[in-house]
Amino acid sequence: MRVFGSSGVRGVVNDDLTPEYATDVAQAAGSVWGRDGDVDRVAIARDTRATGAMLADAVASGLASVGLDVDRLGVLATPGLQAYAEREGVPGVMVTASHNPPEYNGIKLVGADGVELPRERLEAIERRLLDETVERVAWHETGDSRRVDGVRRAYIEGLLAAVDREAVAAADLTVAVDPGHGAGSITSPDFFRRLGCSVKTIHAQPDGHFPGRDPEPVASNLGDLQRFVRSTNADLGVAHDGDADRAIFVDERGEYVEGSAALAALAAAAIDEGDTVVSAVNASQRLVDVTDEAGADLTLTPIGSTYIVSRIRDLRATGETVPVAGEGNGGILFPSYRIARDGAYTAARFCELLAHRGEPASEVVARYDDYVNVRRDVEYDGERQRQAMLDAIERTARESVADLDTTDGYRLDYGDGWVLARPSGTEPVVRIYAEARTADRAEDLADQLYGALSGLRVD
Incomplete structure (x- = not known):
């Protein structure tokens, strides 16, 4: 399109x-x-x-x-x-x-x-x-x-009706909410209070200039939330993007939780043998491990919620059960609730996980902490430079000895790690994602495709 x-x-x-x-x-x-x-x-x-x-x-x-x-x-x-x-x-x-x-x-x-x-x-x-x-x-x-x-109130009431409110309240959780000055500022703090949590807030004043942090809830933007969790002794930090359809977490130690680790933890609690999980082509090996262990299927789409939603609809139309879907960026869907990404609901499901297991967030995700992720964004100026970048990446990908997947961009799988390069669908950048069991290996994989773009000139 x-x-x-x-x-x-x-x-x-x-x-x-x-x-x-x-x-x-x-x-x-x-x-x-x-x-x-x-x-x-x-x-x-x-x-x-x-x-x-x-x-x-x-x-x-x-x-x-x-x-x-x-x-x-x-x-x-x-x-x-x-x-x-x-x-x-x-x-x-x-x-x-x-x-x-x-x-x-x-x-x-x-x-x-x-x-x-x-x-x-x-x-x-x-x-x-x-x-x-x-x-x-x-x-x-x-x-x-x-x-x-009354629309915000009705939305919160719907959330409360869909969550194990008693279990979360009994866990007596302290949640630090960082809506990033976005739309979640006017719903998420109230929702978590009514869920029975003690709520602390940061960057929770609606402000379209986003003075406290950039709207994207990635690790580099969440330093304030990490420090805030430590200073308030919170059990969990929750960060949203600008429209609050995503949730990224900080554990009780103030450590950033990889979005793909949170997705794996939530998927493991939701799926059974024979189910299908839907994710994008940049899916973490963590999710592959979880679905394999459960005897469930994993189907991959191009990156973007539009593609994931379409695949969910197609699968359910054929009788497949899809308990969970989403990406490692915090955009997670639970189709039995609604075929929509919902940051507040995702965070509530994570709170349920803490309550039911009686474990801190760090222990809940520790099972899925065997991989390291790297992401780099390379800006381009105009269509000619964008195409030149993609041509350079394709040449490098075709010359590699890895398994190549071109579902969306170029994903190279080396067995001990993978790297993906694709143009963003929302910004003038080419994104490079890499994952491996060690930081050095993940960096090396990212460097492989990033190096193809360094010094690239367009006449």
């Missing part, structure tokens, strides 16, 4: 993503939704980004211009919008750039079932957008807009 990529539309505001373009996307989506005849209103929510209100207004205008009424939900976590869409039976538009830096924003489309739109649906909207075949209505048929209150 040329427009929606792996996680919706994203770009630098007033450069790649303008209000006019947001209106165009909304008109195209509204034209497809309205064509079905059973959609007459659409919900809109946004994260805390400084440009969110402006773009939400543009989206609302676009939808109204094709005859759809608009439910304005205000600032809300993406899974909160998805819960509303499912409950009300209306599609939704989320204005968010998730983990991207503050200058970015984006648009994600959700169906009336609360699930991200499947690829074929996105492709139909994309054709409308690119062909400029939207269906504006006469002035007296334009849609109305209304503000909807």
Whole structure:
């Protein structure tokens, strides 16, 4: 897909993503939704980004211009919008750039079932957008807009109903919550308090400039949370991205927990023999080990929630049981709850794990701590440089003695470790991921593909 990529539309505001373009996307989506005849209103929510209100207004205008009424939900976590869409039976538009830096924003489309739109649906909207075949209505048929209150409260109530509240409360956990100034600031602290946890917060003031830390919850951005966990004697630290559909953890010692280790721990507790787990092509060997031990299957997709959601739907349609899915970046899905990534729910499931096992977080993930992960981002400037990078990586990959997987980018598996290089679907960077049992080996594997890009020139 040329427009929606792996996680919706994203770009630098007033450069790649303008209000006019947001209106165009909304008109195209509204034209497809309205064509079905059973959609007459659409919900809109946004994260805390400084440009969110402006773009939400543009989206609302676009939808109204094709005859759809608009439910304005205000600032809300993406899974909160998805819960509303499912409950009300209306599609939704989320204005968010998730983990991207503050200058970015984006648009994600959700169906009336609360699930991200499947690829074929996105492709139909994309054709409308690119062909400029939207269906504006006469002035007296334009849609109305209304503000909807109580949506955050309803989202939290739904979370509480889906979690073993008694077990978590009995464990008397202290949780340090770091929403990173994003949409989780207005729901996650309250949720964990009502779950029975003692809650400490950091970077919990909604602020679209993200003054405390960058929205992406990676190790390099979570130093404050690690120190905060140590100083407050918290049992667990929880960090979200900008729209709170992801959760990354810090253990009771203030140590960063690899997202793939948390995914492995949660998957091990959820799967049985014969189940299927869905992950992306950068899946950790930790997850492979867990599924093998349980007698479950692991199926891999291109990176991005759109692909994972589509695979879950396909598998369930054939009768497969998919208890858990997701990536090592903290974006985890529990399809029996909802086919959606939900940072608050993921963190609650991790709290359940601590409560049921009676173990600290460090011990829960220690079983899956046999691997070291490295990630590097290499920026490019323009399509020619991007293609030159990919050509250089392909040459290196084809010349290697490793097993090559080209599901998404180039993944080289050496038996004792693997390395993957692929262009990001949300930023102008090529990402390099590597994993091995030692830090030196992981660094060497990353260097192999990173070295192919050093000194690269484009005439």
